[in-house]
Amino acid sequence: xxxxxxxxxxxxxxxxxxxxxxxxxxxxxxxxxxxxxxxxxxxxxxxxxxxxxxxxxxxxxxxxxxxxxxxxxxxxxxxxxxxxxxxxxxxxxxxxxxxxxxxxxxxxxxxxxxxxxxxxxxxxxxxxxxxxxxx
Amino acid sequence: xxxxxxxxxxxxxxxxxxxxxxxxxxxxxxxxxxxxxxxxxxxxxxxxxxxxxxxxxxxxxxxxxxxxxxxxxxxxxxxxxxxxxxxxxxxxxxxxxxxxxxxxxxxxxxxxxxxxxxxxxxxxxxxxxxxxxxxxxxxxxxxxxxxxxxxxxxxxxxxxxxxxxxxxxxxxxxxxxxxxxxxxxxxxxxxxxxxxxxxxxxxxxxxxxxxxxxxxxxxxxxxxxxxxxxxxxxxxxxxxxxxxxxxxxxxxxxxxxxxxxxxxxxxxxxxxxxxxxxxxxxxxxxxxxxxxxxxxxxxxxxxxxxxxxxxxxxxxxxxxxxxxxxxxxxxxxxxxxxxxxxxxxxxxxxxxxxxxxxxxxxxxxxxxxxxxxxxxxxxxxxxxxxxxxxxxxxxxxxxxxxxxxxxxxxxxxxxxxxxxxxxxxxxxxxxxxxxxxxxxxxxxxxxxxxxxxxxxxxxxxxxxxxxxxxxxxxxxxxxxxxxxxxxxxxxxxxxxxxxxxxxxxxxxxxxxxxxxxxxxxxxxxxxxxxxxxxxxxxxxxxxxxxxxxxxxxxxxx
Numbered sequence: 001x002x003x004x005x006x007x008x009x010x011x012x013x014x015x016x017x018x019x020x021x022x023x024x025x026x027x028x029x030x031x032x033x034x035x036x037x038x039x040x041x042x043x044x045x046x047x048x049x050x051x052x053x054x055x056x057x058x059x060x061x062x063x064x065x066x067x068x069x070x071x072x073x074x075x076x077x078x079x080x081x082x083x084x085x086x087x088x089x090x091x092x093x094x095x096x097x098x099x100x101x102x103x104x105x106x107x108x109x110x111x112x113x114x115x116x117x118x119x120x121x122x123x124x125x126x127x128x129x130x131x132x133x134x135x
Numbered sequence: 136x137x138x139x140x141x142x143x144x145x146x147x148x149x150x151x152x153x154x155x156x157x158x159x160x161x162x163x164x165x166x167x168x169x170x171x172x173x174x175x176x177x178x179x180x181x182x183x184x185x186x187x188x189x190x191x192x193x194x195x196x197x198x199x200x201x202x203x204x205x206x207x208x209x210x211x212x213x214x215x216x217x218x219x220x221x222x223x224x225x226x227x228x229x230x231x232x233x234x235x236x237x238x239x240x241x242x243x244x245x246x247x248x249x250x251x252x253x254x255x256x257x258x259x260x261x262x263x264x265x266x267x268x269x270x271x272x273x274x275x276x277x278x279x280x281x282x283x284x285x286x287x288x289x290x291x292x293x294x295x296x297x298x299x300x301x302x303x304x305x306x307x308x309x310x311x312x313x314x315x316x317x318x319x320x321x322x323x324x325x326x327x328x329x330x331x332x333x334x335x336x337x338x339x340x341x342x343x344x345x346x347x348x349x350x351x352x353x354x355x356x357x358x359x360x361x362x363x364x365x366x367x368x369x370x371x372x373x374x375x376x377x378x379x380x381x382x383x384x385x386x387x388x389x390x391x392x393x394x395x396x397x398x399x400x401x402x403x404x405x406x407x408x409x410x411x412x413x414x415x416x417x418x419x420x421x422x423x424x425x426x427x428x429x430x431x432x433x434x435x436x437x438x439x440x441x442x443x444x445x446x447x448x449x450x451x452x453x454x455x456x457x458x459x460x461x462x463x464x465x466x467x468x469x470x471x472x473x474x475x476x477x478x479x480x481x482x483x484x485x486x487x488x489x490x491x492x493x494x495x496x497x498x499x500x501x502x503x504x505x506x507x508x509x510x511x512x513x514x515x516x517x518x519x520x521x522x523x524x525x526x527x528x529x530x531x532x533x534x535x536x537x538x539x540x541x542x543x544x545x546x547x548x549x550x551x552x553x554x555x556x557x558x559x560x561x562x563x564x565x566x567x568x569x570x571x572x573x574x575x576x577x578x579x580x581x582x583x584x585x586x587x588x589x590x591x592x593x594x595x596x597x598x599x600x601x602x603x604x605x606x607x608x609x610x611x612x613x614x615x616x617x618x619x620x621x622x623x624x625x626x627x628x629x630x631x632x633x634x635x636x637x638x639x640x641x642x643x644x645x646x647x648x649x650x651x652x653x654x655x656x657x658x659x660x661x662x663x664x665x666x667x668x669x670x671x672x673x674x675x676x677x678x679x680x681x682x683x684x685x686x687x688x689x690x691x692x
Contacts, residue, residue: 060638060648061662062566063555069562129565 019102029100041116048079072133138189139328144338147331148202152209153488159598161543164496166530181686184226192233197285201477219591223678233315237301241310254279287337288426294341302349331367334440335433344448351451365494366452370459371433372483376469379404382425456490460516464609482519482610493527518612522655538656542688544622553662556585569669596623637662
């Protein structure tokens with residue numbers, strides 16, 4: 001019963017992402033698109049975390065190491081750009097994504113990646129020293 | 136431990152002012168144990184003066200001297216500093232300076248000891264026997280008749296008799312001096328008395344040996360083993376200018392007409408400013424009769440003073456410090472006591488104050504004898520460097536005054552310019568974990584403390600400036616002052632260089648880029664290292680925090 005609901009849910013998500021469902025195996029392309037969005041957001045989170053760690057570690061004094069909430073939010077927002085760039089490039093260089101996912105799916109995928117990226121960044125900032133940068 | 140600094144005369148008073156300044160700047164006299172959460176060994180030795188008390192007695196017939204006002208202002212500023220820092224920064228100084236007036240003597244009748252001349256005191260009816268026959272043998276009439284309520288004018292032979300009567304009066308706790316000194320109360324305490332005065336003056340030269348002898352006799356009589364008595368004697372280090380006009384020649388007579396003539400000619404001189412007409416006349420008479428500090432007599436008087444100590448007085452003291460300057464500094468204005476006697480601090484007074492710290496911090500109670508500071512041949516006593524100051528020991532560790540000044544200057548800079556007071560404490564990260572934990576949930580407290588720190592830092596900077604900056608104190612080099620000014624500046628363009636040196640070396644290296652230097656002393660500390668220093672939570676006050684950081688800075692190479 002649960003498996004059936006899961007299948008129906010996934011199917012509707014795939015339909016939401018795929019603009020052109022006339023091509024055979026459109027489900028595979030749509031699924032790959034979703035996986036790509038997840039991977040891109042995780043990679044970008046990793047990238048931004050490493051960048052932030054280096055910036056903080058390089059700070060020569062206490063003042064420069066203290067990040068205000070607004071600075072942290074701006075930094076997270078800056079991470080949207082690589083997410084956008086990588087997602088667009090991956091979409092552009094894959095014929096399946098261009099043909100099946102289409103421009104509509106691209107925009108939905110970017111939005112999805114941004115959401116995941118924001119969520120992962122907030123989770124990362126929920127623990128340890130960085131918690132005080134935003135919460 | 137209780138310390139009693141007995142400032143005798145104008146020089147002693149200036150040394151007391153210098154001592155208060157050094158204590159405010161952070162000079163330690165003892166070691167206490169402190170727990171430091173970030174330190175590996177957990178318990179660290181902390182150099183401090185906190186935990187002891189200092190009382191200042193000022194023995195001087197000149198109750199209205201400018202030096203006394205300057206000392207009172209200095210003690211008031213010290214109290215303000217303590218108020219801003221709470222407990223923990225420095226020892227407690229009794230805000231009430233005990234002004235011991237040797238002319239304020241017991242009376243058998245209301246008319247006794249009212250005339251403030253040597254004759255007026257010694258021929259008072261209070262004495263057991265009349266002194267008149269003896270006085271005429273030892274003193275000239277002018278010595279007996281001169282008013283001595285502004286000091287003894289470099290004539291210790293006038294003051295000695297008064298001081299002896301005054302010392303005798305201390306036995307009576309109901310007398311003015313006895314009630315202020317409360318020696319009965321001090322008998323049960325562990326007390327170090329340090330007397331300080333000049334060798335060449337009047338009040339200091341007669342007051343130090345007589346008070347020292349009185350305290351020694353009392354110690355011996357009552358077997359007060361917990362008392363230690365020391366003295367710091369100052370040979371000439373300041374040269375007063377000549378008075379506005381000269382004294383009478385041997386063949387000249389003092390007449391009212393002559394007094395009025397001189398007064399008319401010199402009434403606009405600074406020395407006469409602010410005096411009532413009667414006071415101006417009295418001052419004119421004093422100058423004409425030669426009752427003033429004559430720079431030409433100073434060396435001879437010092438020699439006489441030292442001979443007196445050698446033959447009669449040195450045994451009164453457990454320790455005796457003697458210091459002076461090979462070439463005394465020229466004072467800018469002439470004064471014969473009173474409000475106009477308001478000289479700037481002198482580097483020799485800082486050396487004398489350090490000898491007081493040496494005496495107070497000494498743990499070797501058997502240490503006895505003379506301590507005569509020597510200086511290098513290259514020392515220019517008109518332009519001393521802080522590195523020329525003598526070291527003293529606290530718990531066996533040599534205290535380098537230059538490093539102490541440097542530690543305080545770095546503390547000032549780091550406290551005001553390295554801690555992000557303008558950021559919310561909740562945003563502070565683990566680099567300043569100690570302070571962050573303390574202020575974490577209390578932004579109001581952080582803001583209030585930041586204001587207190589700013590006020591306290593300004594006061595400390597003022598103490599440093601008054602002690603060693605050549606525009607405010609005599610005998611110092613401009614070189615050290617210009618370096619210290621950078622540390623004490625609140626202008627980012629000026630202190631940028633210091634902040635740069637305190638930056639961390641590399642990505643994973645928290646050590647400082649460059650050491651911070653004064654002239655010889657240097658301390659290598661990065662802002663990151665500074666941020667980690669904080670006393671354990673339950674000990675935290677503003678004062679304990681600063682003292683903890685100061686001690687860490689001072690012990691850092």
